[in-house]
Amino acid sequence: MTDATSAARWRAAILAAVLIAGGGGYWLGQRGDSHAPGGTPADSRKILYYYDPMFPNQKFDKPGKSPFMDMQLEPKYADEAGGSGTGPGITVDPAARQSLGIRVVAAEMGSLAATFDVNGSVDFNQRDVAIVQARSGGFVERVYRLAPGDVIGAGTPIADLQLPEWGGAQTEYLSVKKLGRPDLTSAARQRLRLMGMPEGVIAEVDRTGRTGGRLTVRAPIGGVVQTLNARAGVTLATGQTLAEISGLGTVWLNAALPEAQAGLVNIGQRATATLTAFPGESFAGRVVAILPTTTADSRTLTVRIELANRGGRLRPGMFAAVALGGDAKPALLVPSEAVIRTGTRSIVMLEKGDGRYHPAEVVAGREGGGKTEILRGLAPGEKVVASGQFLLDSEASLTGLTVRPLEPAQ
Template sequence: MRPMSIGLIATLALAIGGGAGYWLAQQAQSGPAPTPEQRKALYWYDPMYPQQHFSEPGKSPFMDMPLVAKYADGTQDQAEPAVQITTGIQQNLGVRLTTVAQGRLERTLQVSGVLAFDERDFSVLQARTAGFVDRTYGRATGDIVAKGAPLADVLTPEWSGLQEEYLAVRRLGDGELQAAARQRLLLAGMPAELIERVARIGKVQNLVTLLAPSAGVIQTLDLRPGMSVVPGATLARINGVANVWLEAAVPEAQAQGLHEGQAVQAHLPAYPGEAVPGKLTALLADANPQSRTLRLRIELPNPDGRLRPGMSAQVVLHPAGQTDTTLLVPAEAVIRTGKRDLVMLAEDQGRFRPVEVVLGQESGGQVAVLQGLHSGQRVVTSGQFLIDSEASLKGIEAMTTQESPPAPALPALHEADGRIVQIEGNQLTIAHGPFLTLGMPGMTMTFPVSDPTLIVGLKLGQRIRFGVRERDEGMVIEQINALESQP
């Protein structure tokens, strides 16, 4: 028996050894599992320029580094490609979301400029005949003069001869000849006041006093004792100061809603705390092609002369607002590429995708969305650039406005009556009655409010009727109506 047992054991050992050897041989033939380097790459790219794809490996044409291979992601939904980020990673990245909502865009523009003279309020003093300056009155450029203030006495030989002829005709007593002689003096450029003085005194007036034609600031003055003047020469220019102009520039994209006659408020560093009322008098016809701005002309009254040309001023403009509500998102949520505008749309299960949008006016950190989004959708307001970079690495193209999905169906709005117990930040604690559509009995609960403006004007103990809608964060108040107090 013992020799037979030893032989059987030997036979079994040979059989087991042969089976193990066959298994190892099969494993050696099949080889190890493919490594990432052995998988088929979708394309190669430079991490610094992920938008550029290459069909073969090699060296980057942009940076001194080899191209990196991009492999297929088996977990990605090929039907609807998106970037998927877990909740924990979203918190680490500081990703913040906001809900696209309807609202009115209240626009306010602040522009700066420099005060200038009113170019419509100026007068020019010119010589009407040849003569010689006999005397000046000490005026200089920059002086403020009143209307009729004397500027210089000029000796006018040509006018002296005409005056003698006029006085001789008057002595004849012929009315027609007298009228003709007076008309000749007017055609020679003699002021009517001077003709009346010659007729009243009956003597030739050799010296003519030149007077300021209007009140204001002397801009130019070309009068010196002893100098000769020729007809048509400009002797003085005077600008009025009853009003001053302020020319400012606004971006052409924000000029919509501005119109002539619109009221404005100006603030000057020279007079802190004071607001100077004025009006927009003109939107100038030309635009600046370099800065893409339009020029505005604003008129400010200056009855006491405190506003001096050359002073700086800041003006607050209130363009005509929109009469209808529109979709609004924070301006920080928009990724501006120069060719188009994108937002990162947040979906369920931590999925994000870029969407192209068409923007309208912007004001107060909010921008109107004309196409590309629907009310109730959520977009990323912080961390969107990191998600967009990851989308570029995955080759995810932005959804265009023509491909925008239909508006998602919003959950039902449930309404109930209640009394405000506490107002804390953006939350309301309400002792409410039953929600009939939810089958929820009355109780005291704390609800977040979707729009902080809904809380404005509410008071503790006030009775309201409010509507809530179910969201990811729970029941959120979206509608509040004050109820009349019961007697």
């Protein structure tokens, strides 16, 4: 190999090295412009965080591959969070607001009556019960034409009884009376009373001077015959029950109250019942008891309401709708449809102005008349979305918008 050939090869090698070095420097320079550590990105927009579009609520500080999906994380820019850099929220232009049917209502102070409707059924008043018993041993002579379920009035005859013990005691009384000893006569008369003899029977013995152990047993109250154990010819023991009568002057209305509303009902509170049997009429009553146990299947408490039963029109077993109510109380109100209940919390969509909307957590209270009471999370005058709020809430969830938290309770 000649010296000329060697020199030509050296010149070619040096030229190739220079070209490679120049190309590598150019590539490094281009990479440093856009991704060099500590350099400024080509896009001057401020990045708040990185996220996976399929899991927008999960945020990352650095770019890279999503741990959930086989895709790169997307940047979230500051001007995207609020729509054209106007602040946090979802932005909707006026044309879209009209097409989406978004309706905004201001939260305002109002009066919300503590009334709510429950269902119940009519039952006998278990405090208005009469037990008819035999006051002395004997037997039944006659039973009047009655049967369980019959409605009878006070004083209706039930059975004629023959009580031999009463006849003997009356004979002794008349004998003592003939002695002319007021003290002995008074003692003998008291003995007749202790045997259960009515004053009318004793007065008749005094007037006629004749004894008789026969007694007609009558109903002490009007109502429904529940049981009738008197049968003609049956021998009676002292204290044996002949009949049981439930009064109909008042009835109980047992209403099923959801346990979530148990704190809204108190004993003595007024109630109004309506029945399909009497359209257009209402029956006023009051709460006389709240039973201490909860039904496990329906998670309801039994509220006992006492109703006047004029004319016996309310019959046990009838179904009724009950409105339990209290005095109206001032409250911060919003339309009930504006409250989004997620199961763990309640949310409303606030209008922030300039077409921006932002979710806020609230604590909802009572409901009535299409209004819901807001206990915490809103101030009077703040505007909430009453129609189209579910679309805005979905968009806020997809973009990972933070819900305004509740202020600490005072």
